[in-house]
Amino acid sequence: MVPITTLHYLVVAAALFVLGTIGVLTRRNVVIILMSIELILNAVNLNLVAFSRLYGLHGQVFAVFVITDAAAEAAVGLGILIAFFRNKETVNMDEVDLLKW
């Protein structure tokens, strides 16, 4: 078997990034869009931790900050979502289509 190198991890991260982006661009349910953004943030973290194997510990420290930011974003996002839900009674992005070029 081929030994597992940094590159392998990077490919997994890129795949997660692609999945997350597809989710954001194609789904209409806001909660699922938020989860897709979480997927991208996780891809970032996998990258950082994998690079941290090459360059030293500060990649991991950065990853901790990314998790902090994910928590902050999730809290704010869900707050906004509750306000939105009160007004609209739906979490479907009808008018809020993301790819409205």
Place this chain on the structure above:
Amino acid sequence: MNPVATPFFFYFLSAMALISGVLVITRKNPVHSAIALIFTLLSLAGLYLMLYAPFVAGVQIILYAGGIMVLFLFVIMLVSVSRVERESQFNKQWLVGIAATAALGVLFILVYAKGKSVFPERTVQLPEQLNTQQVAVWLYGTYMLPFEIASLLLLVAIVGAVVMAKKRI
């Protein structure tokens, strides 16, 4: 100490992460998506362990899978799941979205394949036993300013979430 059976665990965990990732973005029921996302998060935690990052792995499980996902489930509970399932799931531009993103993915793979030589061959020796201590030294030492500022980020997030979720302002 080298991890045992690295290739097997790597492929197993990555496959699990990616398959659950696909489930996250394809399920109709947001609860199912959330559960799939938890599986992704847990398998990524496994990958972090393999990369000698036990602290990040722990934070991933406690904070991400434990904390953030609970927030998600709270909101899903506010929304009636049965009605969401009946509404259309994908927007009109899904084909464009997928095509563009897939192109991006191919680009990544090409860049990685071509630019392999960018990365140093040798990996650095990361501390195994003292990982948490070392991360703490970084956080409270060099990274002190971002660490303190991150507390302001969390404060803003709390204030924001409360303002938005309040009944009337």
Place this chain on the structure above:
Amino acid sequence: MIATADYIRILPEIVLTLFGLIVMFVDPLLPESRNVKPLGIIALIGSLGAVAASIYQMRYPGPAFWNFVVVDNFSIFFHLLVTIAAALVIMASFEYLRVQEIRAGEYFGLILFGTVGMALMSSAVELVLIFIALEISSISTYILAGFRRRDAGSVESSLKYFLLGSFATAFFLYGIALMFGATGSTDIPQIASALRLNGAPLLAYVAYALMFVGLGFKIASAPFHVWTPDVYEGAPSPVVAFMSTAPKMAVFAVLLRILFVTESPSLLAGSRPVWFWWVWGSAAVSMTLGNLGALVQNNVKRMLAYSAIAHAGYLLVAFAAAPEAGISAAMFYAASYTAMNLGAFIVVSHFANAGERYVTLDDYTGLGRRSPLLAMTLTIFLISLIGIPATAGFFAKFYVFSAALKANLVWLTIIAVVNSAIGAYYYLRVIVAMYMRDSTQEIPVMRVPAGVTATLLCSVAAVIYLGILPGRVLEFATRSAQSLLR
């Protein structure tokens, strides 16, 4: 040990945070029915304190906190810009909150906290810190955009802004991660030296592209501008005045730092940086789409949103131009744009009245007769946005275009000039409506309160000062550009 000078180098941020906390502490002590004006005054004192702190900082240039922040002319310039913008918006918001019946002291707290993020963005030289500061500024603006809670449009604008904004942040982060992978560092000067040593690998190109996508969203440059009109239309007008200027200029500061410092060797050697065509294209498309979009708008807020996209395009022209002249032109443009755009949105906000009812072009008919002073102020801002001489907008455009010509960007300059001509049409449409058409309906114009008057006076003074005596600001900007490229 951390030296005292280190704390002085983040003094504006400390002052803003302290006053933000005071606002949050005092808010629950005020009776429920009271106006939130006292909180506004505390916030105003805080932001003015931050302005003073930024001036005081000038005597302590240098790095602080393990080279995470650097105080130089460049960061002081942007510190002053964002703190003054915050002070002006706070002054103009007193009356707005009363008229719209928003009783939440968090409004002022979030403006102050957001300004901390923006100030840090302009002085940070480390991507981790930049990212956290960017998030503070973004998250507070997401919330501020949703403050008109009775209006579904406002919450929707907040949601849309939030989703696209965090998507953009994720891209930016991915770019940082790849840059870390390509160079082994997140410190901008170290990235620069790594790139100089090994040449820019393919991965660095992708990293630049992703970071540019992320930041391009935040400055509303094409093709990542789609959210702008909807968000600006729904958000409270003083907030739009704020978020179309201060956070945007802070992101421009980050862009200037990342793009120019990491590429400074090749720039000083006179060759084109790796991101050159990317910026060129984005500038051209932003100007064109922004101006064409604005032509067909009937809602003044939407029109100004499209105009903001176009102005982001003009600013990006300066990025593509010769480095030294380009950076100083971009900084001058940032200052002028902040003055005129903030002023214009404050007039719109005052005129819109309760529930932001009067925002269409038809509502503006006859304003010149009914409220001559207000109409005249708006006219000054609009002709400055067009770029007519004796206003800030003229010299801003002049410096940008001449910097572009200096770098032989003939085509880009032609596109920019043609666009300025198109832009004149829709700004003039508002002026014509105000002065030459008679109104069909009687729209009440409220008496202009003291806070709004003060804000408008300051903005008009800035627009005219920069339009008549641009020398000092430009000279300061040039010195900052040199400190950045060194």
